[in-house]
Amino acid sequence: MIAYMPTIYPDELVYSWFCRYYVHSGCFSHKMALQELYCKKSDYLSKEFIGNLNKEAMEQIDKIYSLDRLVLDHTMYPQYARFIPLTEKKEALYRLGRDSCDVHHLFPVLPRNDGERYLRFCPACVKEDRETYGEAYWHRKHQIRNMRICTKHKCRLMESNVPAKSAQGFTFCSAENYTHDREVVSENDASVIQYMEYLVSVFESMIDFDSDIPISSILYDGMSRTKYLKPSGRSRYTKMLAEDISGFYENMGVCNIVSVYQIQRILLGSLSEFSAICQIAFFLGMKPKELTASSLTAEKIKQERDSHYMRNTAPVDWEMLDQETAPVLEKFVRAVYDGTVNENGRPERVSEKLVYREMNLLGHQLENMPRCKDIMERYAESYPESWARKIIWAYQKLKENGEPFCWTDIRKISGVKKKHFQVVIPYLAEYADAGIVDQIMKLIYDNKEII
Ligand SMILES: [Zn+2]
Known part of the structure; x- marks a missing residue:
């Protein structure tokens, strides 16, 4: 039973809100707060989305803020789902609020690069938030992939030591406790500021749930005004485009620049990843509105579709x-x-x-x-090998957690079925030292708690 939920702040991540709930609710342990919100013991806190809420928590929260609004205004949904097809966009919106699905099934999520692994904050925003609200919180905008500055204060974002992934998330790390006073470093590169403002502007614009215009058509239209599309509209100069984009963003010091292969996939409509698409569109000089509220005609869309046929007939290099x-x-x-x-x-x-x-x-x-x-x-590996790795991983995770656990906990977290234990045993020693293997064997046979 949730005692009381604080007010959610503008652009605050749901995760941040839950962290403040934990701080203010008087829960004795992270585990207790986690149980009040989530379904299973093995559930983890989702940093970018909402996570696997239990029925009571979902109902209580839905009364304060509708789940759809939470997903739209307080998760990273507007980034990841921005350019996926309309039906998938609607499904993702529904499921992120009510399901425990793996987000990788909903939209593309690229592996994280350096500079994207931890939650970021703006020291000037932290100061302001403390003055306005009495506490700091995690802002969504600062967590956009590739985001390096706070566009409000035109200063560099700082990395906290809270991982941005949901993985190690058994603990509630509130911004108030994990953002320490840091010096404000202003960003002076006008092109960097312009690009970052572009990302924010695309991220913040309303999501169109009516029309379903493929992003490939929109970019094709943008390209038609440049030298990267033959006047006949039949050939794209993708390689040249990729090289020019690469030079452009290297100068700006952007890491994780879109590759020629990703550009090809985007232009053929098989990839719809936010930061890659924004890089292409910004480089082509397209306005954010063109991406987020396109007014392309059916004829233009057809033109782009037809051009695929031409391209697909070319031999693959x-x-x-x-x-x-x-x-x-x-x-x-x-x-x-x-x-x-x-x-x-x-x-x-x-x-x-x-x-x-x-x-x-x-x-x-x-x-x-x-x-x-x-x-x-x-x-490549066999199933028993992968099960062995999962069991060792689960063991180490529980050990780090610092609370007593037993064999059932390992089974739940690792997802390895009981009937497979026997075949796994010979492989354990390949991935862990004798001490750990010994402990795991003790758990299997004696079913004793490890403390
Ligand atoms: Zn700021």
Whole structure:
């Protein structure tokens, strides 16, 4: 039962709101507060979204703020779902408020780069918030991918030591306790400020739930005013566009620049990732409104569709595609393997099916790409091997948590079924030292609590 929910602040993350709830509610432990809000013991706090709320919490919260409004105004939904097709956008809005689904099934979520791994804050906003509200809070806008400045104060954002991923989130880290006084460093690069303001402007604009204009058509229209599209409209100069974009953002010091392969996928309508699309559109000189409230005619949309046919008939340059894809694939596959890409932080077995789906590859494409194939082979493992890694991961996580636990906790968090234990045992020693294996074996056979 939730005792009392504080008022949510403008642009505040739901996570931040829950952190303040924890601080003000007088809950004795993180675990207790977590249980009041969430369904299962294994649920974690979602930093960017709402998470798996239990029925009572959901009903109580829905009475104060509608779940749809919370998702729209207080989660990172306007970033991740901005450019996905309309039906998927509606489904994501519904499910983020009421479901415990894995967000990777709803929209593309790229692995995080340096500078994106921790929650960020603006020291000037912290000061202001303390004066206005009596406490600091986590702002959504500061967490947009690639965001480096506070557009309100034109100063650099600072990184906290609170991971932005939801993984290690058993603890409520309120901004008040995790943003320390820091010097305000102003940003003087006009082009950086302009680009960051562009991102915020796209992020903040209303989401169109009526029309369904593909982002590929919108960008095609933007390109038609540039040298990157032949006047006939049939050929895109994607490689030249990618090189020019790369130079442009390198000068600005932006990390994580969109690759030629990503540009190709976006222009063909198979990728709809926010920061990549914003990079292309800003570079092409398109106005935020063109992206968020497009008024393209049906004829223009058809024109773009028809141009795909022309493009698809061109032979694929496998060598280039392989070279472009390999580094992205490597990063993604590693993140699946060690769990950093997964919302709950759990290591997973790298399956071809998952890679094809998440990387938006076409059937059997990997077979023509030796570098990529090689990466897949390096990460290949049997099910028992992956179960062993999951069990060790769960053990270490519970150990870090510092509270007593038993075998059932490991089973729940690792997701490994009881009937598989026997086949897993020989593999444990491959991934952990003898001491840990010993402890895990004791748990399995004696079912004693570990403290
Ligand atoms: Zn600020």
